[in-house]
Amino acid sequence: MSEPLLKIDHVSKRFTRDLGLIQRGLARLTGGRGVETVHALTDVNLSVQRGEVLGIVGESGCGKSTLGRIASGIYAATEGSVTLDGQPVAQERGGRTQKLTTKVQMIHQDPFASLNPRMKVGETIGEGPRLNHLAKAPEVRARTRELLEQVGLEATYVDRYPHQFSGGQRQRIAIARALAMNPEVLVLDEAVASLDVSIQAQVLNVFTDLRRDLGLTALFISHDLSVVRHVCDRVAIMYLGRVVELADASVLYDKPLHPYTEALFASVPTLGTGRARFNPIKGEIPSPLNPPSGCAFHPRCPLAGPRCRAEVPRLRGTTVGRDVACHLHDGGTGVEAA
Amino acid sequence: MPGIVHDNVLTVPSAPPIETRITRLRNFWSDYCRSPIAVVALVVILVLLFVSFGAPLVSPQDPYDMAALDWLDAFLRPGDIGSGGYVHILGTDNAGRDMLSAIFYGLQTSFIIGLSAGALALLIGVTIGLCAAYFRGWVETVLMRIVDLQLSMPAILLALVLVAVLGQGVPQIIGALVVAQYAYFARTTHGAATVERGKDYIEAAQSTPLPTSRVLFAHLLPNVLPPLIVVATVQVASAIALEATLSFLGVGLPLTEPSLGSLISNGFKYIHSDRYWLSIYPGVFLMVTVVAINLVGDQVRTVLDPRNAR
Structure with a gap:
C-alpha cells in the first residue's frame, strides 16, 4: 500500500469543563482531582488513501464528530497527531487551536447553522480562497459562479442570502464553499442527516459526481448505514471513542465480525421480508465521563466473558483488509478458560 | 447510482423571491x-435635529454673540417683543438671550455630545x-469583570468623578460619558456574541x-448588530440626559456653551421668582428629546425581534 494521504495516528481527545480562575486554582492544588474529563477519543488510528472515501459509523456520542473536527483541524488532539501528506493539520498555540492547512475542508451537518445568515452566498464561497490568497478577486468571482453550477445551483445565486434557499440548496452551497479551497480531503460530518430523504439523494449524487470528477478523498461521518454503504470504500465502526472494526465496505456489510457491528446492522429496520425486523441494541451507550473497564462494549455485549471486563481489546488484522477489536477474534473472551 | 432520481430530474430551478436590501x-x-x-x-426627532443643527438658520438670535444681547431684554415673558423687534416666543433669560434660540443651540450641543459619546461607546464596547x-x-x-465592576456603580457617579478630574468642556464630557457607558454595549455584545459564537458558521x-x-x-x-442598534438609541438618549444632569449640577458645560442642562441650571435660580420659562422650556425640550429617542428605540426593537416577524 502506498503512503496514505491523511493519517490519524494514535489520536486521543479529552475534554475538561471550562473552569473559572478560582476552580482552576483549586484543581491545581488538588492535582486535578474532581475535574470531570470526557474521553471523547481514545487511541484512534486510521489512514485514508488518496481517492478513498472512508466511512465513520457509530451511535451518537461515540466520538465520530470529534474525530471529524480533529481531522479537519478544528480541534487539536490531546495525544497523537493528524497529518496530511506528512504535514500536521493543526497545532496548539497559546491554548488555541491553529489550523495549518487549507487542504482539509469540512462540511457540517446542519446547513441552517453552517452558513452565515448575513453574508451573501457568493461572499461565503469566495472569501476563503480570496483571504488565503489562493486566487485574485476577479478569478475568485468567476470560480464562485462556476462552483455554484458545479453543485447544481445557478450562477446568479451569488447575490442571495442563505435564508432564501432550502436545506438541500444550502448544503450544496456548503459543499461549494468547501470545494472553493481546492481541498485534498473533505470531511463530511453527517452532511445529509438533516435533509429529507429525496434531498439526501440529490446531495449524495452531487457528492458522488464530484468525487468521480475531482478524485476527492473524503471522511464520511454518518450514523446511516445504508448511506455509508452507498458512498464509502472502507468503513470504520466506532464505539465510545474507539474504532472497534475497520473493513472494506463490501466485506463489512457481508459479514460483520464485532458483536457491536453485528448488533448495529441488526438494528436497521428492513423491508421486504414479509414482516419488519427491528432489533435495537439493549442498554444505553455508557458515559464517556466514566468509560467501562476492559472492552467498552462489554456491558451490552451478549457474548462478553471475564477477559472482556478486564482487558481492552486491540484493533488487529484478522483477514486481509479487515481489522477488529474484539477478544472473540483474538484468543477468546475467557469463557472457555473459566 | 441506480434507484435514486438524479437531481437533473428532480430539481426544478424555482427561484425563491429575490429579496434585496431595498x-x-x-x-x-x-x-x-x-x-x-x-x-x-421619529418625526419629532427629525424636527429637533433640523432645528438644532440648522440653528443659525432658524433661530431668531445667535445666543453666543454677546454683542447682540441687550440687558434691557432680560427676563422678557414668553410672547413679549424685545429690542430686536421680534417676538421672543419663549421669553428671554437673565442676560437677555432669546430662550428659543438658546434652546436650539443648546439642543445642538446636547445632540453632538449624545451622538458622539454614543458612537464612541458603541465602538469601544462592541x-x-x-x-x-x-x-x-x-x-x-x-x-x-471590569465591565461588571463598572455596571455595579451608577453611571452618573462615575461621570461626575471623571468630569471633576478631566475638567469642563465638550471633549471632556464626551470622554466621561464614553467611560460611563461603554459597559452597557460591552455587556449586550458579549451576551449576543456568546450565543452566535457557538454556531457552526463560526466554526x-x-x-x-x-x-x-x-x-x-x-x-x-453582523449577527450581533440588531440588539446593539436598540441599545445604541437608548444610550444616546441617556447620554443626553447624563450630560444635562452634569451641567445642571454645575460640572458640565458653562453657559457660554449652552447645552440643555446648563440652560435648565441657569434658569433654576429664578424659578421661585415667577420666571418659570427660563427652566421649564429647556426642560420640556430635554424631556421630549429623550422620550422620542426612547420611543424610536423601542419600536426598532419590536420590529427587529424575530418573534414579531410576519
Whole structure:
C-alpha cells in the first residue's frame, strides 16, 4: 500500500469543563482531582488513501464528530497527531487551536447553522480562497459562479442570502464553499442527516459526481448505514471513542465480525421480508465521563466473558483488509478458560 | 447510482423571491409604521435635529454673540417683543438671550455630545464584548469583570468623578460619558456574541481558515448588530440626559456653551421668582428629546425581534 494521504495516528481527545480562575486554582492544588474529563477519543488510528472515501459509523456520542473536527483541524488532539501528506493539520498555540492547512475542508451537518445568515452566498464561497490568497478577486468571482453550477445551483445565486434557499440548496452551497479551497480531503460530518430523504439523494449524487470528477478523498461521518454503504470504500465502526472494526465496505456489510457491528446492522429496520425486523441494541451507550473497564462494549455485549471486563481489546488484522477489536477474534473472551 | 432520481430530474430551478436590501428596508419601514406613536416620535426627532443643527438658520438670535444681547431684554415673558423687534416666543433669560434660540443651540450641543459619546461607546464596547466572547479564557474573565465592576456603580457617579478630574468642556464630557457607558454595549455584545459564537458558521469560518479579524468583524459582528442598534438609541438618549444632569449640577458645560442642562441650571435660580420659562422650556425640550429617542428605540426593537416577524 502506498503512503496514505491523511493519517490519524494514535489520536486521543479529552475534554475538561471550562473552569473559572478560582476552580482552576483549586484543581491545581488538588492535582486535578474532581475535574470531570470526557474521553471523547481514545487511541484512534486510521489512514485514508488518496481517492478513498472512508466511512465513520457509530451511535451518537461515540466520538465520530470529534474525530471529524480533529481531522479537519478544528480541534487539536490531546495525544497523537493528524497529518496530511506528512504535514500536521493543526497545532496548539497559546491554548488555541491553529489550523495549518487549507487542504482539509469540512462540511457540517446542519446547513441552517453552517452558513452565515448575513453574508451573501457568493461572499461565503469566495472569501476563503480570496483571504488565503489562493486566487485574485476577479478569478475568485468567476470560480464562485462556476462552483455554484458545479453543485447544481445557478450562477446568479451569488447575490442571495442563505435564508432564501432550502436545506438541500444550502448544503450544496456548503459543499461549494468547501470545494472553493481546492481541498485534498473533505470531511463530511453527517452532511445529509438533516435533509429529507429525496434531498439526501440529490446531495449524495452531487457528492458522488464530484468525487468521480475531482478524485476527492473524503471522511464520511454518518450514523446511516445504508448511506455509508452507498458512498464509502472502507468503513470504520466506532464505539465510545474507539474504532472497534475497520473493513472494506463490501466485506463489512457481508459479514460483520464485532458483536457491536453485528448488533448495529441488526438494528436497521428492513423491508421486504414479509414482516419488519427491528432489533435495537439493549442498554444505553455508557458515559464517556466514566468509560467501562476492559472492552467498552462489554456491558451490552451478549457474548462478553471475564477477559472482556478486564482487558481492552486491540484493533488487529484478522483477514486481509479487515481489522477488529474484539477478544472473540483474538484468543477468546475467557469463557472457555473459566 | 441506480434507484435514486438524479437531481437533473428532480430539481426544478424555482427561484425563491429575490429579496434585496431595498425590499428589506421597505419591509422594515412598513413594520415600523405599525406604531403611530413611534412615527410621531421619529418625526419629532427629525424636527429637533433640523432645528438644532440648522440653528443659525432658524433661530431668531445667535445666543453666543454677546454683542447682540441687550440687558434691557432680560427676563422678557414668553410672547413679549424685545429690542430686536421680534417676538421672543419663549421669553428671554437673565442676560437677555432669546430662550428659543438658546434652546436650539443648546439642543445642538446636547445632540453632538449624545451622538458622539454614543458612537464612541458603541465602538469601544462592541470591540470589548466581541473579543471577550470570542477569545474566552482569561481575556473574557478580565474584560467582563471590569465591565461588571463598572455596571455595579451608577453611571452618573462615575461621570461626575471623571468630569471633576478631566475638567469642563465638550471633549471632556464626551470622554466621561464614553467611560460611563461603554459597559452597557460591552455587556449586550458579549451576551449576543456568546450565543452566535457557538454556531457552526463560526466554526466553518475558523476551519477554512480565515483570519481572526475576519471571523470577528465579518461573521460575528453582523449577527450581533440588531440588539446593539436598540441599545445604541437608548444610550444616546441617556447620554443626553447624563450630560444635562452634569451641567445642571454645575460640572458640565458653562453657559457660554449652552447645552440643555446648563440652560435648565441657569434658569433654576429664578424659578421661585415667577420666571418659570427660563427652566421649564429647556426642560420640556430635554424631556421630549429623550422620550422620542426612547420611543424610536423601542419600536426598532419590536420590529427587529424575530418573534414579531410576519
